[in-house]
Amino acid sequence: MSSGADRLLPALVHHIVNTLGWPGLRPLQAEAIDPLLDGSDAILLAPTAGGKTEAAMFPLLSSMEEQSWTGLSVLYICPLRALLNNLQPRLAIYAGWLGRTADLWHGDVSSGARKRILQEPPDILLTTPESLEAMLVSANIDSRRLFSSLRAVVVDEVHAFAGDDRGWHLLAVLERLSRIAGRPLQRIGLSATVGNPDELLRWLQGSQHSRPRSVVAPSGGTTTTPDITVDHVGSIDNAATVIATLHRGEKRLVFVDSRRRAEELGAALRAREITTFLSHSSLSADERRRSEQAFAEARDCVIVATSTLELGIDVGDLDRVIQIDAPRTVASFLQRLGRTGRRAGGTRNCLFLCLEESAVLSTAGLLERWGAGWVEPIVAPPHPRHIAAQQMLALALQENKIGTHTWREWWGDLPLFDEHQTEIFDHLLAEGYLERDGPMAFIGLEAEKKFGRRHFMDLLAVFSAPPEFTVLTGREEIGRVGDDVLLADNHDGPRVLLLAGRGWKVGHIDWKRRRCFVEPSDLPGRAKWGGSEGGLSFALTRSQRSVLLGTNPAGVRFTRRAASVLAELREKHSGDVADNATVFRRSSGELRWWTWAGIAANRTLQASFPRVVDPRQRTTDQSLRLQPDLSNNELLRTLSASAALSPPHVNKSALHGLKFSSTLPSELASETISERLADQRHAQFVLFEKRLFSQAEN
CATH class of the missing domain: 3.40.50.300 (P-loop containing nucleotide triphosphate hydrolases)
Structure with a gap:
């Protein structure tokens, strides 16, 4: 021993x-x-x-x-x-x-x-x-x-x-x-x-x-170099063709970034007569369990999954991991890579299949950081004031009543509570979530109305789930679809959903009970779920810039197609990148600031310089579109003016995405979201960097 x-x-x-x-x-x-x-x-x-x-x-x-x-x-x-x-x-x-x-x-x-x-x-x-x-x-x-x-x-x-x-x-x-x-x-x-x-x-x-x-954290571990390959395939259909052709006879786990993409890829693989299973959060628990068990017991097959299989659920010995495009973090990639190479003599491996040219750059940037041995620090979301409010109410449920001056003792100096804790507690009293009885407080009528259904179960779930329809064939639940538009939009012909990798013809829709009854169909179906895309961190976006400047990820093989795309991207962005500097580039009447700072830092810069940054744009990781008529001197003067950075503006509708936002004063709820969207540290870093001006050739 x-x-x-x-x-x-x-x-x-x-x-x-x-x-x-x-x-x-x-x-x-x-x-x-x-x-x-x-x-x-x-x-x-x-x-x-x-x-x-x-x-x-x-x-x-x-x-x-x-x-x-x-x-x-x-x-x-x-x-x-x-x-x-x-x-x-x-x-x-x-x-x-x-x-x-x-x-x-x-x-x-x-x-x-x-x-x-x-x-x-x-x-x-x-x-x-x-x-x-x-x-x-x-x-x-x-x-x-x-x-x-x-x-x-x-x-x-x-x-x-x-x-x-x-x-x-x-x-x-x-x-x-x-x-x-x-x-x-x-x-x-x-x-x-x-x-x-x-x-x-x-x-x-x-x-x-x-x-x-x-x-x-023992040092050492496996010394075998992982087999990492990056390819550019251009579409889901092409990805399915590659997966169906390569590594026949092996068990392949394919990670995708969304439920919709999982369904589309699953259907494309089954159309090529590949034994395919699916795992994502909108499938019923029984459907996921059947898929995972069948996959664990099979050999020549593929399972297509979102991050549901990133964590340590055992699906047996795997031969291959395939990643469609790039995950958002190095830590996520390490989790997925660790699914392979467990058998004696096995090698950890991952094949990246990039659907878009931009995904080749994202993948190269991620692998550059991985090759350098870097992993993201785990940082808890700042200012969890809505969770503080939720805990006050949960404690009142637990104890039946809480002391208006002693409730804080239950959590010691846990930094869940900040300088606004008294303001939050007073708001709960003022709005009827809590009711006062002398020095004590208990659950009020407003809390009963908003969270009291099913024994306050909605109060105990930290995240809001969008309204969804349960999809049933007979009495068997297949899963859920989360977008009413999929069921309600006008179109000709039968309505067919894509779920669990199969087509289902919609029969009866029970709007009141939010149930959708279907039967199997050979017609092509549609998969659609709501959700917003997140951006990349400062570190991963900067690593993309390093790749464009010529850095190649260590220990990674690019296919001829991927290498060609990367070469074209380096040529395309040659005027947008510089070592240790941000670039302002004029092209076709447009002025763009190539910060390579990540979406949160760019949001902060956009909010902080409204006279410079065009507000009518979708913020990206790499750049910001500026007002085109600014001279170089005007631009530099404005950016150099000493002023505190501003947090991003929050639309009132965004408050619905913050669970328990109604338990906070509205201004405090908006401030909480705004602070979570910002990255003031890296925005400040960008402002102190060297600045270069570039003019595109006509």
Whole structure:
């Protein structure tokens, strides 16, 4: 056994060797033993399939026995129900070696199973943050009894939580659980490689920042060079032809950036008689499960997925990963690349199939950063004031009433709350979300009206979901379509949807219950979902500029088609890029500022210089269109004038995209969104860069 395993429970070591047949522990598993047994909070870092679950649970199981933990003592939290379902059998086996139990609690778990858990709580409970909070506020659950023995929390895929508002929600719920349990909870985060693990761990600790902490990230690992290829194919049909032709007899996982594209590619592959499965968030849970199970058991097949399969859900051994265009982050690419090369003698690989010429540049920029060993830092969204308001209401539900001057004690100094916390609380009182009774406050009529349906379940979900139709064939749910226009627009002939990679002819639409009844069809269907495109970061956009200036990503092969496109892009943008400088270029009566700063920095510059930047444009990552009649001197004078940068303007309609925005004063809600759209640091950086002027040839 590996060094350090002697501190694990002997019975556990016996099963690791004899039941699992492991000759030893992996480096991460060995290095995690001492800090976790010593009670430290920790971040455990390893690639996908790096043994992170065992690295966390083996020491916790040892502590459970040696310290005689009883009742529900460990929570295992995941961002996806499918990941929980995938992990529970494995954790139940490990716990069973010691006579312990591990069980599931989430929205798909039956009422009978829940009653059994409440009567006999397991030692380990696998769940989501939303389900945890639902337990805390439920009138049918004695949460103080259920969580009184809680000792430790494992947060799987912690980077996925920390990067959005679900992370703030998770931290707030953990603070409430710690107070109920009457002790600090050991917090263990599991993550793929991130650029700032120390900061991520401090964030995970919440108000427990005085506790010991340890980042466990063994060096080394695989030394095999990944096989990375970039190709330009021009269309979904061409991509389907390449996928159908290459690597026959192998299991291929194809990542796409949207549900619509997944459906289109799935249909194109099936038209070429390729065994194809789909996985995305608008398919029913049963449909996804069937696809993932069939794919895991098959050989010569393809599964087309959005980011739903980026996280650690097991779909068996893969031969190939194929990426349509580029993901938005290096971290996402690493997660997907880590899906391959798991078998002995296997090689990690990824084939990029670019549909647009611009995607070749995006891919090259991403791979340039990857080749340099850079990974994005994980940064929690700033100013989560709407989550603060949600937590005030959730606490009022949990406790039935809260002290108007003491409610803040539940969260310690968690930075969820800022200098506006009293203003938010007063707004909740003024608008009737809370009602005052002397020094106490309780849930008001406005909260009942807005969030009270289905036992306040809408209050417990951090994100707003757009109205969707459930699509059914007979009694079987296929999935959901999220755009009413798809069902209501005028056109000739039958209405055919594309869902689960197949065509479905629309029969009856139940508008009141939002159900759409369909039957199979051989006619071509349409896939359409709403959603806005996000931009790239400053770092990735700057890496595109480096590529245009001649930098080639290390360890990456470009096909002849992709290399030709890249050469053409370098020629096309030769007047738009300069080393350590931004470029102002006049061309065909247009003046454009090539900042290469990313969409958030460009939004900030656009808002800060309304006399210079044309407001009638769609902001992009690379450049801004300026007022064409400006002279060079006027431009320089305006940009050099000392003034504070302005946050982007927020349209009132954008407030609907911020869940719980109505629980904030309207100006504060707008300010919150605006601050999240901005990147003042990199906008300031651009303003201090050298400036060059370029004139396009006529």
